[in-house]
Amino acid sequence: MTEGSGLRSRRLALVALVLGVAAVAVSAASAARAHSTATTFKIGWISGLTGSQATNSQSATQGLAAAVKVINKTHVAGKNIQFQIVTVDDAATPQVASQRCNQLVNQNHVQAILGFESTPSTQACLQYSAPAKIPYILAQTATSGAICDPTYYSLATVGNQQVNPLIDYLAHHGSKKIYIVASDFASGHIGTGQVQDRAKQDGVTVVGNSYEPIGTTDFSSDISKIAAAKPDTVIDILVGLDEVAFYKQFRTDPRSNGIKTGSFLMDDAAAAAIGQKLLKNTIVNTGYSADSTSKGNKQFLAALKAKYGKKAIVSGAAAAAWDGAWILAKTIARAKTTSSSALIGAFANAFYSGPRGDLAFKGKHYVSLASFLVSYDGTKDTIVAKFARIFPIPANPACK
Amino acid sequence: MSLTLDVLFGVGSLALVVIGLFLIFGLLHVINLAHAGLMAVGVYAQVSFRGHGVPFWPGVLLAALVAGAVGALVELVVIRRLYARPLDTILATWGISLVVIQVITWNYGPGAKFLDLPTVGATTVFGTPYSSYRLLLILIGAAIVAALGVLVRFSGIGLTVRAVMTNEPLARSHGINTIRARQITFIVGAAFAGAAGALLGPIQGIDPNFGATAVATAFLAVLLAGRTLPGLVLACVTIGATQTLFARYVNAVWASAFVIGLAVVLLRIRPEGLAFRRA
Numbered sequence: 018m019t020e021g022s023g024l025r026s027r028r029l030a031l032v033a034l035v036l037g038v039a040a041v042a043v044s045a046a047s048a049a050r051a052h053s054t055a056t057t058f059k060i061g062w063i064s065g066l067t068g069s070q071a072t073n074s075q076s077a078t079q080g081l082a083a084a085v086k087v088i089n090k091t092h093v094a095g096k097n098i099q100f101q102i103v104t105v106d107d108a109a110t111p112q113v114a115s116q117r118c119n120q121l122v123n124q125n126h127v128q129a130i131l132g133f134e135s136t137p138s139t140q141a142c143l144q145y146s147a148p149a150k151i152p153y154i155l156a157q158t159a160t161s162g163a164i165c166d167p168t169y170y171s172l173a174t175v176g177n178q179q180v181n182p183l184i185d186y187l188a189h190h191g192s193k194k195i196y197i198v199a200s201d202f203a204s205g206h207i208g209t210g211q212v213q214d215r216a217k218q219d220g221v222t223v224v225g226n227s228y229e230p231i232g233t234t235d236f237s238s239d240i241s242k243i244a245a246a247k248p249d250t251v252i253d254i255l256v257g258l259d260e261v262a263f264y265k266q267f268r269t270d271p272r273s274n275g276i277k278t279g280s281f282l283m284d285d286a287a288a289a290a291i292g293q294k295l296l297k298n299t300i301v302n303t304g305y306s307a308d309s310t311s312k313g314n315k316q317f318l319a320a321l322k323a324k325y326g327k328k329a330i331v332s333g334a335a336a337a338a339w340d341g342a343w344i345l346a347k348t349i350a351r352a353k354t355t356s357s358s359a360l361i362g363a364f365a366n367a368f369y370s371g372p373r374g375d376l377a378f379k380g381k382h383y384v385s386l387a388s389f390l391v392s393y394d395g396t397k398d399t400i401v402a403k404f405a406r407i408f409p410i411p412a413n414p415a416c417k
Numbered sequence: 418m419s420l421t422l423d424v425l426f427g428v429g430s431l432a433l434v435v436i437g438l439f440l441i442f443g444l445l446h447v448i449n450l451a452h453a454g455l456m457a458v459g460v461y462a463q464v465s466f467r468g469h470g471v472p473f474w475p476g477v478l479l480a481a482l483v484a485g486a487v488g489a490l491v492e493l494v495v496i497r498r499l500y501a502r503p504l505d506t507i508l509a510t511w512g513i514s515l516v517v518i519q520v521i522t523w524n525y526g527p528g529a530k531f532l533d534l535p536t537v538g539a540t541t542v543f544g545t546p547y548s549s550y551r552l553l554l555i556l557i558g559a560a561i562v563a564a565l566g567v568l569v570r571f572s573g574i575g576l577t578v579r580a581v582m583t584n585e586p587l588a589r590s591h592g593i594n595t596i597r598a599r600q601i602t603f604i605v606g607a608a609f610a611g612a613a614g615a616l617l618g619p620i621q622g623i624d625p626n627f628g629a630t631a632v633a634t635a636f637l638a639v640l641l642a643g644r645t646l647p648g649l650v651l652a653c654v655t656i657g658a659t660q661t662l663f664a665r666y667v668n669a670v671w672a673s674a675f676v677i678g679l680a681v682v683l684l685r686i687r688p689e690g691l692a693f694r695r696a
Contacts, residue, residue, distance in 0.1 A: 072528030238664035258622025271539035
């Protein structure tokens with residue numbers, strides 16, 4: 018080998034080495050770039066983990082966590098999009114909700130908010146999320162339908178979805194005179210008006226109504242009024258522990274003998290607290306049935322069981338939170354963006370088939386969904402009627 | 418008749434809540450803001466006892482003992498050091514209430530708990546059927562007040578209590594252990610709070626804030642009662658009956674506001690309380 022050819026060989030080797038190193042570097046950089054495209058999408062989860070909504074909020078939080086686990090694992094929102102949940106507790110009060118949403122928006126910089134809140138707490142939260150153009154998705158079971166905001170979307174049932182199936186069913190099954198007892202808050206007053214309107218349409222007479230402050234522990238005066246009015250059915254629009262206290266007192270009072278009860282706000286926790294025995298002769302309108310054999314419900318139940326095992330709390334609240342995470346993921350995937358402001362518009366066309374059946378906004382801010390009527394006979398509960406899809410009519414006429 | 422029974426239930430259930438507060442305020446001059454917390458201790462203790470198969474009525478007694486034990490601890494650690502500073506006791510008992518609620522939340526979770534009624538039947542009173550359990554609560558409320566009246570009026574313990582209430586330095590100079598009297602009073606007041614919680618639990622929803630609503634009205638009754646047992650009875654009748662009747666015939670939402678207004682007016686007229694004292 019000549020000296021020149023040896024030099025050439027060394028140069029070639031050096032070039033090959035440089036090219037090899039460069040190739041490795043490019044490859045590594047490419048891999049790093051590919052890795053860095055995995056986007057974290059921050060979701061603020063606000064619910065009343067303490068206070069009057071604690072039981073349902075815990076259940077809803079389970080539903081959300083189970084959903085996020087599946088969504089992240091199967092890349093539902095997009096190949097590189099991973100949901101990250103920032104959980105805060107609004108203590109079921111608007112004052113705390115306001116503080117927590119301020120935190121979510123201005124400290125945690127979340128890109129969307131999923132809420133399991135009452136109407137006043139939601140309104141308090143929107144004070145911060147709406148100006149920041151962050152979508153707020155109410156993943157609740159029921160709401161008043163009083164909120165109209167371009168950034169707000171509700172997966173909860175509103176008045177006509179709650180009231181109409183129940184009153185229609187009762188009217189067709191012998192109820193002629195009803196009495197309404199409601200909590201003294203927005204949904205109680207709105208619900209009372211809607212029951213009165215629907216009863217009138219169905220030819221049912223409303224023989225009386227009363228409001229009780231939230232936190233009432235003695236329903237003697239209502240029981241007296243009900244006994245005096247002699248209705249065949251009492252519709253309760255009471256919330257949380259008040260509903261439990263009412264049933265425990267009303268159903269153990271002999272003046273309630275022969276009177277049916279109907280509810281459209283009763284959640285699983287309240288029903289469990291009251292117990293089958295005291296729920297005898299009660300019809301409840303609910304947006305979720307754990308007995309549903311739909312694909313969406315099977316997936317929901319399996320995911321919840323996989324994550325929580327025996328501690329899983331199957332409820333409408335958990336299903337609503339699950340739906341919230343999924344419809345958000347599906348919307349991000351369809352819109353191909355994680356921009357908060359871009360997502361706000363995209364929600365109008367969002368749809369998802371989950372444990373509560375087919376959900377769709379269809380250009381509105383309130384969802385159309387299915388409904389079930391459950392009858393309690395004192396020992397068990399049975400679905401007596403199903404409604405495939407009911408379109409929402411929010412209480413606030415300004416809402417789309 | 419059912420309205421009369423409703424009024425009696427309003428009075429009786431209020432008396433159940435008030436009696437412990439009254440004892441502590443009357444003798445110790447301590448405005449015990451931990452009373453709701455002690456009621457919650459009672460109701461959660463009852464939930465636990467029922468969960469372990471203890472029958473309802475023994476469970477009530479055990480719940481009272483648990484609340485009394487908590488009361489003893491609170492008196493020993495906090496209240497005893499603040500007897501000379503009544504305003505500080507308000508802050509201290511409020512803090513204790515927060516701690517108690519948080520401890521309950523840790524142990525039992527923030528969600529609702531449930532207690533079955535010991536009896537779901539009805540009893541006919543002068544031709545009117547009425548919930549047996551509510552009737553029992555009326556009777557228990559009346560019995561506790563009557564027993565307390567007999568105890569205070571005719572027993573040696575009652576004499577000691579009255580002596581300490583009337584003039585503590587003089588009672589001490591006569592050899593009465595006033596510290597022990599205060600300690601026992603606080604424990605008994607706490608036990609009554611626990612019993613009230615255990616008794617009212619089956620007809621109410623139960624969460625860690627149990628008792629908070631009822632205690633607000635109970636404080637009004639204690640203020641109206643002054644420091645005498647007849648005053649307590651009059652205050653419970655006035656507030657319980659007014660609240661029930663106002664809710665029945667006018668508006669349940671405004672009943673509490675009306676009762677507060679009435680209490681303010683009555684206290685303006687009779688700042689020493691409702692009971693008449695012998696000259």
